[in-house]
Amino acid sequence: xxxxxxxxxxxxxxxxxxxxxxxxxxxxxxxxxxxxxxxxxxxxxxxxxxxxxxxxxxxxxxxxxxxxxxxxxxxxxxxxxxxxxxxxxxxxxxxxxxxxxxxxxxxxxxxxxxxxxxxxxxxxxxxxxxxxxxxxxxxxxxxxxxxxxxxxxxxxxxxxxxxxxxxxxxxxxxxxxxxxxxxxxxxxxxxxxxxxxxxxxxxxxxxxxxxxxx
Numbered sequence: 001x002x003x004x005x006x007x008x009x010x011x012x013x014x015x016x017x018x019x020x021x022x023x024x025x026x027x028x029x030x031x032x033x034x035x036x037x038x039x040x041x042x043x044x045x046x047x048x049x050x051x052x053x054x055x056x057x058x059x060x061x062x063x064x065x066x067x068x069x070x071x072x073x074x075x076x077x078x079x080x081x082x083x084x085x086x087x088x089x090x091x092x093x094x095x096x097x098x099x100x101x102x103x104x105x106x107x108x109x110x111x112x113x114x115x116x117x118x119x120x121x122x123x124x125x126x127x128x129x130x131x132x133x134x135x136x137x138x139x140x141x142x143x144x145x146x147x148x149x150x151x152x153x154x155x156x157x158x159x160x161x162x163x164x165x166x167x168x169x170x171x172x173x174x175x176x177x178x179x180x181x182x183x184x185x186x187x188x189x190x191x192x193x194x195x196x197x198x199x200x201x202x203x204x205x206x207x208x209x210x211x212x213x214x
Contacts, residue, residue, distance in 0.1 A: 025062045025078055026184045026207040027149035028094040029111035029136030030170055032074055038214040039066035041078065045207030047188070062209075064092070072098035089120045108137035108148075134166070145172035149186070165190045168205075178213045 025043055033039050041064040064078030074096045083090040094115035102109045117130035134151035151166040168186030175181055187202040 025064070025092060026182060026209050027113075027134065027136050027147065027151075027168060027170060027186075028076065028092075028115050029096050029113040029134055029149060030138065030147045030182060030184070031145075031172060031180070031211075032072055032096060032098045032111060033066060033068045033213055035068045035071045037068045039074075039076070039211050040064070040214070041066070041209055041211045043078075043207055043209035045184075045205070045209075047203050047205050062092075066096075066211075072101070083119075087122050089122070091118050091120075092116065093118070102140070105139060105141050108139045111136045111138060132166075138172075143174050146170070147172065149184075164188075170207075180211045180213075182209045182211070183207070184209075 026045075031039075041062070043062040043064070044059050046060040060080055061082050062078045062080050064076060066074050066076035068074050076092075076094050076096070078092040078094075080090040092115055094113055096111055096113040098109060098111050100110040112133070112135045114133045115131065117132075119128050119130070121127070130153075132151050132153040134149055136147050136149040138145050138147045147170050149166065149168045149170070153164050166186055166188045167190055168184055170182055170184030173181045184207045186205045186207075188205050190202045
């Protein structure tokens with residue numbers, strides 16, 4: 001109960017400071033590695049068309065690492081080196097926790113996570129932050145998983161406060177004991193709600209990532 005209360009408090013705090021959903025990488029909650037393990041990741045992908053004001057190439061490339069700091073609790077970081085072409089650097093930091101673990105294939109495990117995208121402009125050294133929170137259901141099978149991420153954020157930069165949601169589906173293919181390939185398809189910015197009026201918007205996004213666990 002103490003672990004669950006700690007994770008709930010952490011995600012609640014991140015939710016209150018959420019700014020905008022950018023999601024330049026696959027779901028951080030798609031997996032949990034064991035305590036003491038390290039995970040390296042290479043991902044490629046992005047939106048099917050340009051839809052943000054952030055200077056990023058399409059497709060984008062991410063390089064990341066994840067560490068199991070406690071049982072069922074991971075922290076990680078990812079950088080996007082191609083953003084250097086625009087005299088800026090985009091990076092992510094995230095924390096992922098498991099709140100329900102299932103040993104039955106048709107019952108999903110539930111992971112929750114908080115993530116902050118950090119964009120640093122080198123020309124005049126300015127930084128902006130784009131946090132989000134999410135939850136991912138993971139159905140585990142012998143050599144592969146199916147996972148469904150859901151993310152939510154708030155955009156106070158917009159004069160009309162908006163809520164943004166991401167929904168997705170992905171697969172984890174365990175090629176070897178330590179190597180996993182994960183394709184993920186998402187719709188970002190679904191139900192982009194500008195109060196009091198609303199409009200449905202969905203941006204298709206595709207990622208493929210490879211992770212190796214040490």
